[in-house]
Amino acid sequence: MTPATVAPVLEDPSPIAGELTALAVGDRRHTEQVEAAVDDDDQIAVRTAPSVADALPELDDVxxxxxxxxPENGTGLLERVTEGTIDLPVVLLVDEGATVGDGVRSHGWLDWVDRAAxxxxxxxxxxxxxxxxxxRRLTGLTQRSLAGIELAGDAIAIVAPDGTVQFANRGFAMQFGYGRDDLAGxxxxxxxxxxxVDRLETAAIPTVADGWxxxxxxTGRRKSGKTVPVRVRLGGPENGGLVFVVEPLDAERGAATNDSA
Structure with missing residues (x-):
């Protein structure tokens, strides 16, 4: 057994560490309320602007x-976000009596809280x-990590805590005779x-659970039903998932990419 340091793992590397910047967009009443609400939080810095147009030149660190x-007249915030012109998350202060529309509710990066509360x-x-x-940061991290895994030379799959394949790169799928998108789930x-399976469940997974x-x-089983000897490196993140790195044994190296269902 060796420490679990090689297999790529999608963990949360404290992505919220350090200060973050929130841009309060709206009239003076709105921006002052936002500033007062977050005044005691040294992790959040607040900048203000009467409209998105006024803030556009300085969005790099927002x-x-x-x-x-x-929406207040002239801010243009929701329109720009829902249309994809601006790709940043939004938290809304909802005025008393207002009902959040379906377009806002369905947007993945919009959240809201009652203004009075x-x-x-x-x-x-x-x-x-x-x-x-x-x-949002975790989503970006995951996308970058998956892109790196896809380009890796190793055959890699990430398994969710429920035991289903969450992601497999092309090399891993080919090892088992599947198309790249056929293994998810x-x-x-x-x-x-x-x-x-019995060996992995009784020996490998408990080892990984102990941090190794x-x-x-x-012995792998390809989509065609053919079996193939493979070497498995197994690691895992703290969320209970698994990371498989699989390579065929020397006698099977050429066959893995040629065997299709």
Whole structure:
């Protein structure tokens, strides 16, 4: 057993560390309320602008917007975000009696909090800002990590805590005779013989759960039903998932890419 340091892992590397910048967009009443609500949070810096157009030249270091709902005349915030002109998350302060429309509810990077509640308890707004920005950063991190895995020379698959394949790069899919997009959602156990599944469950996975990386020989099962000896390196993130790195044993190296269902 060796420490689990080689297999790529999609973990949360404290992506919210350090200060984040929220841009309050709206009239003076709105921006002052936002500033007051987050005043006690040394993790959030607030800048203000009467409209998105006024802020456009300085968006490089902005992490999210804090807007008003219903939208104030001239801000242009929701239109630009929902149309994809600006790709930043938005937290809305919703005025009393206002109903958040379906277009806002369906947007993945829009969240909201009642204005009166945010004024009374600023932590509500601060929590929404931190949560949305953290989720956005994690999404970006995951996308970059998956892109790196796709380009890696190793055959790699990431398995979710429920035991299904969350992502497999092209090399991994080819090892088992599948197309690149055919493995998502498939239980990892279907890729190995019963004996190998038993070995992985009784020896490998407990080793990974203890914080180590496991390496050993197994028998894979391709989509065609043909079995193939492989070497497996198994690691895992702290969320209970698994990372498989699989390579054929020397006698099978040429066959892996030629075997199709």
């Amino acid at each position: 992490d999210c917007f804090v807007g008003a709902y219903p 945010a004024i009374e308890d600023g932590e509500r707004l601060r929590r929404r800002i931190r949560s949305l920005v953290k989720r 498939r239980p990892w156990r279907t890729l190995f013989t019963d004996d190998s 990386r496991w390496t050993g020989s197994c």
